[in-house]
Amino acid sequence: MTAHPAGMTYADYLQLPTLLSAQQPKSDLHDEMLFIVIHQTKELWLKQMLHEVDLAISLVVSDDFAAAYKALARVSRIQSVMTLSWDVLATMTPVDYSAFRHVLGTSSGFQSAQFRELEFKFGIKDPRFLDYQEGGTEGRARLQAALDAPSLWETADAARIRNGAASWLEVYRDSERWFGLYQLAEKLVDIDDALSGWRHKHLLTVERIIGMKPGTGGSAGASYLASTLQKRAFPELWAIRTQL
Numbered sequence: 001m002t003a004h005p006a007g008m009t010y011a012d013y014l015q016l017p018t019l020l021s022a023q024q025p026k027s028d029l030h031d032e033m034l035f036i037v038i039h040q041t042k043e044l045w046l047k048q049m050l051h052e053v054d055l056a057i058s059l060v061v062s063d064d065f066a067a068a069y070k071a072l073a074r075v076s077r078i079q080s081v082m083t084l085s086w087d088v089l090a091t092m093t094p095v096d097y098s099a100f101r102h103v104l105g106t107s108s109g110f111q112s113a114q115f116r117e118l119e120f121k122f123g124i125k126d127p128r129f130l131d132y133q134e135g136g137t138e139g140r141a142r143l144q145a146a147l148d149a150p151s152l153w154e155t156a157d158a159a160r161i162r163n164g165a166a167s168w169l170e171v172y173r174d175s176e177r178w179f180g181l182y183q184l185a186e187k188l189v190d191i192d193d194a195l196s197g198w199r200h201k202h203l204l205t206v207e208r209i210i211g212m213k214p215g216t217g218g219s220a221g222a223s224y225l226a227s228t229l230q231k232r233a234f235p236e237l238w239a240i241r242t243q244l
């Protein structure tokens with residue numbers, strides 16, 4: 001049971017015994033700990049981003065754009081931290097990684113349910129990725145729910161229509177009139193920009209550590225990751241820039 005607040009300690013509040021017992025390297029090689037910590041940290045940040053996106057979607061539904069972009073600004077700051085953390089991982093050399101890579105088996109980032117849930121919640125909905133989650137798991141159920149629910153993009157686009165803006169082009173051309181929607185849209189562009197920056201850095205780090213080797217998840221590796229660089233959550237907001 002949790003302690004009464006008066007007796008609450010740092011370790012109780014943060015559940016440190018649970019958190020800090022979850023790093024269990026499968027080899028006795030030094031760098032495997034870094035690999036685990038980096039990935040666990042990523043999953044924690046993904047959890048926080050999902051929490052913020054859920055809030056932002058509900059705020060956009062109620063036309064509270066200022067509060068929504070506050071939550072979305074937090075998402076793009078977290079994305080920056082995640083992008084920067086590639087530099088920590090890149091201190092691991094190809095030889096150091098090759099020494100324990102076999103312990104990973106066929107596990108891979110393809111199986112990160114939270115990463116895919118975040119893509120789906122933004123609006124990048126590719127149902128093929130459901131297949132990477134085992135049936136009956138919580139991750140798969142959450143992914144299916146995210147696929148079925150309105151995404152951040154669908155919610156923002158519905159808000160634009162509800163508020164009477166004929167198009168996103170109009171919102172950008174007359175940004176003073178449509179200020180709330182305009183600011184919201186620019187936050188969405190920040191998120192897409194940061195997601196692309198993260199993908200670039202992933203690709204670069206992967207090339208640096210495993211070169212052109214295939215991935216543990218069954219893809220071609222770096223060339224597969226290069227193909228994901230084209231993905232955008234909010235392509236309409238990029239497309240209109242040519243006309244501005």
Ligand code: HEM
Nearest residue numbers: 042108109110112115206209210215216217218219221228
């Ligand atoms: C040595 C480090 C890493 C290597 C060599 C690596 C390699 C790869 C490869 C080759 C793929 C394609 C799937 C496959 O065939 O396995 C992949 C996918 C993925 N990785 Fe990594 N990765 C590394 C670290 C990370 C880290 C630190 C993260 C998160 C912070 C991450 C997140 C992901 C995600 C989310 C995917 C799916 C991407 C998509 O389908 O768009 N990976 N990774």
Ligand SMILES: N[C@@H](CC(=O)c1ccccc1NC=O)C(=O)O
Nearest residue numbers: 039104107108109214215216217
């Ligand atoms: N796909 C990587 C392995 C990998 O990235 C990975 C494996 C297990 C747990 C997390 C991983 N990384 C991505 O989230 C590789 O091919 O070496």
